[in-house]
Amino acid sequence: MAAALQATPIKTLATSRWRVEGAEARPRPRPIAVSFRCSAAARSYNITLLPGDGIGPEVVAVAKDVLSFAGALEGVELRFQEKLVGGSALDATGVPLPDETLDEAKGSDAVLLGAIGGYKWDTNEKHLKPETGLLQLRAGLGVFANLRPAAVLPQLVDASTLKKEVAEGVDIMVVRELTGGIYFGKPRGFGTNDKGDDIGFNTEVYSASEIDRIARVAFEVARKRRGKLCSVDKANVLEASMLWRKKVTALASEFPDIELSHMYVDNAAMQLVRNPKQFDTIVTNNIFGDILSDEASMITGSIGMLPSASVGESGPGLFEPIHGSAPDIAGQDKANPLATILSAAMLLRYGLGEENAARRIEAAVTETLNHGFRTGDIYSPGTTLVGCKRMGEEVLKTVESLKEVAAVN
Ligand SMILES: NC(=O)c1ccc[n+]([C@@H]2O[C@H](COP(=O)([O-])OP(=O)(O)OC[C@H]3O[C@@H](n4cnc5c(N)ncnc54)[C@H](O)[C@@H]3O)[C@@H](O)[C@H]2O)c1
Ligand SMILES: CC(C)[C@H](C(=O)O)[C@@H](O)C(=O)O
Numbered sequence: 024m025a026a027a028l029q030a031t032p033i034k035t036l037a038t039s040r041w042r043v044e045g046a047e048a049r050p051r052p053r054p055i056a057v058s059f060r061c062s063a064a065a066r067s068y069n070i071t072l073l074p075g076d077g078i079g080p081e082v083v084a085v086a087k088d089v090l091s092f093a094g095a096l097e098g099v100e101l102r103f104q105e106k107l108v109g110g111s112a113l114d115a116t117g118v119p120l121p122d123e124t125l126d127e128a129k130g131s132d133a134v135l136l137g138a139i140g141g142y143k144w145d146t147n148e149k150h151l152k153p154e155t156g157l158l159q160l161r162a163g164l165g166v167f168a169n170l171r172p173a174a175v176l177p178q179l180v181d182a183s184t185l186k187k188e189v190a191e192g193v194d195i196m197v198v199r200e201l202t203g204g205i206y207f208g209k210p211r212g213f214g215t216n217d218k219g220d221d222i223g224f225n226t227e228v229y230s231a232s233e234i235d236r237i238a239r240v241a242f243e244v245a246r247k248r249r250g251k252l253c254s255v256d257k258a259n260v261l262e263a264s265m266l267w268r269k270k271v272t273a274l275a276s277e278f279p280d281i282e283l284s285h286m287y288v289d290n291a292a293m294q295l296v297r298n299p300k301q302f303d304t305i306v307t308n309n310i311f312g313d314i315l316s317d318e319a320s321m322i323t324g325s326i327g328m329l330p331s332a333s334v335g336e337s338g339p340g341l342f343e344p345i346h347g348s349a350p351d352i353a354g355q356d357k358a359n360p361l362a363t364i365l366s367a368a369m370l371l372r373y374g375l376g377e378e379n380a381a382r383r384i385e386a387a388v389t390e391t392l393n394h395g396f397r398t399g400d401i402y403s404p405g406t407t408l409v410g411c412k413r414m415g416e417e418v419l420k421t422v423e424s425l426k427e428v429a430a431v432n
């Protein structure tokens with residue numbers, strides 16, 4: 024079954040609170056609200072696992088167990104196929120995205136990726152970089168809409184680098200365009216200028232239709248949240264941003280219920296740390312979304328907390344934490360697996376339409392934090408420091424102990 028934003032038949036998510044039997048009911052971070060294709064009959068799915076490099080295999084191993092168990096408790100059968108991507112694929116096959124990996128991903132119902140990259144491959148030529156494999160995967164799957172939620176959980180307010188009163192209650196959704204812009208624009212490459220200087224160049228380019236489709240997703244997402252959309256660009260300088268602003272502004276007439284604003288990216292970077300609560304949904308291009316989502320992650324306590332969902336018009340979605348392979352802590356059981364576990368929840372929700380299993384995972388993560396377990400990146404005095412594996416075990420235990428996770432509208 025395929026993730027889709029504008030396909031029919033569709034089912035729209037509308038839950039705003041959750042309840043766990045045996046646990047105190049509390050507000051849940053607002054869910055991302057997009058539509059997905061669903062089929063009540065299909066309850067068995069093929070998942071492609073792409074652990075990748077560095078901490079990728081560590082966090083994916085943990086997330087797979089949680090995903091599998093939460094699914095099983097909700098009557099969802101998940102079959103996993105593991106494939107190579109990034110540096111591990113380069114070492115084994117000579118390319119960062121083997122055909123076999125892309126074919127498997129395309130033929131599956133959803134893809135869960137860890138992270139790619141590492142020092143070993145940093146000086147490789149562009150086509151032999153792990154990062155190139157990830158971009159090829161995103162392009163190959165056509166997942167143009169990347170949803171990156173950054174919500175400050177009450178349990179982690181103290182882990183934020185911002186003052187409590189600034190961080191508390193922040194709940195932002197960054198809608199990042201993922202298959203266009205300067206990452207993919209042509210011409211690009213290396214050359215020599217007329218003074219004989221070596222040059223490297225890339226092209227920021229967006230077509231009207233690319234802007235239109237990502238903006239539509241963002242308006243829809245904002246509609247299911249607090250009804251505010253901020254489009255972030257650099258329209259005071261860049262032609263691609265000028266078209267971006269024009270198209271987003273034109274589309275606003277179709278969404279009269281949404282309060283649209285525009286902001287230059289330099290100001291947005293500043294406002295995110297000055298007063299992040301002013302933001303609800305942000306829509307922006309590929310590179311600004313990359314940077315702003317890393318910035319937003321620190322408001323929540325750690326980049327190790329932020330999941331993401333990348334979806335297209337049809338075909339499987341790609342689900343991955345927003346962080347990288349963290350070579351500085353790889354192989355030491357120090358990685359925070361919660362971003363990947365929460366990406367698994369997004370996979371269930373947006374990739375498969377399995378809302379109950381998704382909620383079960385989110386509830387288990389919150390309960391595990393309530394129990395005081397913290398990896399090093401979110402540790403604060405008075406909590407229990409654990410490694411990646413132990414954090415996974417604690418989430419698993421909690422998944423099991425939750426007898427029922429029910430929607431409360
Ligand atoms: N989607 C991806 O696969 C992805 C994303 C970003 C970077 N990368 C790649 O990862 C490599 C390292 O990049 P980087 O260092 O700039 O970014 P990074 O996200 O890997 O790490 C940045 C910092 O955050 C920490 N960190 C990241 N994830 C963590 C987690 N789950 N738990 C605890 N701490 C965590 C790291 O230890 C590091 O100090 C590069 O090769 C880069 O290209 C891949
Ligand atoms: C590794 C890199 C290609 C990637 C990106 O820039 O999109 C990463 O930073 C991310 O945020 O997923």
Ligand SMILES: [Mg+2]
Pocket residue numbers: 313314317345
């Ligand atoms: Mg990034």
